[in-house]
Amino acid sequence: MSAAAPAAAPRVAVMGAGAIGTWMGAALAEAGVDTTLVARGAHLQGLRQQGGARLLGPDGERTVPVRAVATAAEAGGPVDVVIAAVKAHDLVGAAPAMAPLLHDGTVVVAAQNGIPWWWFHGTGDPGRTLAAVDPSGTVAAALPPACALGSVVYLGASIAAPGAVDTRPEAGLILGEPDGTTSPRLELVASLLERAGFPVRRTTDIRAEIFTKLMGNASINLMSVLTRAGLGTMVNDAGTGPIIERLMREITEIAAAAGHPVRLSVEERIAVTRRLGDHKSSTLQDLEAGKRLELDALGAAVVELADIAGVAAPTLRAVYATADLQARSLGLR
Incomplete structure (x- = not known):
């Protein structure tokens, strides 16, 4: 043979x-x-x-x-x-x-x-x-x-x-x-x-890893559409820093309810963000370049998963809705 x-x-x-x-x-x-x-x-x-x-x-x-x-x-x-x-x-x-x-x-x-x-x-x-x-x-x-x-x-x-x-x-x-x-x-x-x-x-558990990254993407990226600020500026600001923290906590709640708990605490994720300095999120870079914004997979889909899991996520819903309206008003949706 x-x-x-x-x-x-x-x-x-x-x-x-x-x-x-x-x-x-x-x-x-x-x-x-x-x-x-x-x-x-x-x-x-x-x-x-x-x-x-x-x-x-x-x-x-x-x-x-x-x-x-x-x-x-x-x-x-x-x-x-x-x-x-x-x-x-x-x-x-x-x-x-x-x-x-x-x-x-x-x-x-x-x-x-x-x-x-x-x-x-x-x-x-x-x-x-x-x-x-x-x-x-x-x-x-x-x-x-x-x-x-x-x-x-x-x-x-x-x-x-x-x-x-x-x-x-x-x-x-x-x-x-x-x-x-x-x-x-x-x-x-x-x-x-x-x-x-x-x-x-x-x-x-790739979904847990996706949720872990979403702790940043679904908070920092959405907030950057509203503030047009870099990461460090947002997380260190007395007004926007607590909003980002609430967003991250809601993402962890959605992940846990979906059966895929994240591997980082909110405090650890914020510390990672601070180490990145005042880097601009990819969504902010797209906004400044006049490109269509990636809000469906980063925002709307997460809200949809919150609905499926029965999680209120009020901060996420408010920030996503505001970022979405901003993007539509700029013709970037």
Whole structure:
């Protein structure tokens, strides 16, 4: 009997290669992983003109050769791993466009902030959906929740110029299966990202990790729409600091009621925020750039989960409603 042929090397595509996606894809390519970036606009042109991604960071600057295309159809067929790095509110449009990248076993790493479309997959209530993140069911139809691998991204990055990304290494990445198992595909994705130089932690409760990050995103980001202030200014202010603390306490209450208690205390999370200084939240950066704001997955979906869990969350509801009205008045919804 002849020996079995070795498994083919995995192919990866990054859908929505902005700052974080470009960094992840370039690092994978630099580590020898067959990687394609799906980007657009001036950033795509910069990537092509340079022959790759220019990465700027604490250790200097380098250009990493990596393939960049405008559409998934140009990626050369299905891949084994798709890193979905588009903003959560862009996923309704982007999900159907990913079809050329998918085969029956493709893993879709959901690298968005906030509550994801697959939230109820692997639970006792798999048929439930969240209107805030997938109102028409378009995302679930294009990306069946069974293909999703949950992730939480703790990396800082911004587009410094077309084709160039300013990177700020932070805590790294957390990966977990929606059903809490430790699977071969989880290990595959984790090992690829570790090979690319990212710290990766595996978890059996990815929802608790999502709620832990939401302690910041659903408080700091929403408040930054109202105050237009940096993190340090808001948490240290005598007026807004207590509001942020109340928001974080309500998020922990929702998480506990949903069965996924967070791993940090409110005091610990505020201390982390203070250490970040007066950094601007990603939502404030989008507001200042005139981009659509990521309020559905960070605000509306959390309010929806509060309703499901029977949690009052009055501060969250008031802050989200005010931020939403502000965004609509600016044409950013």
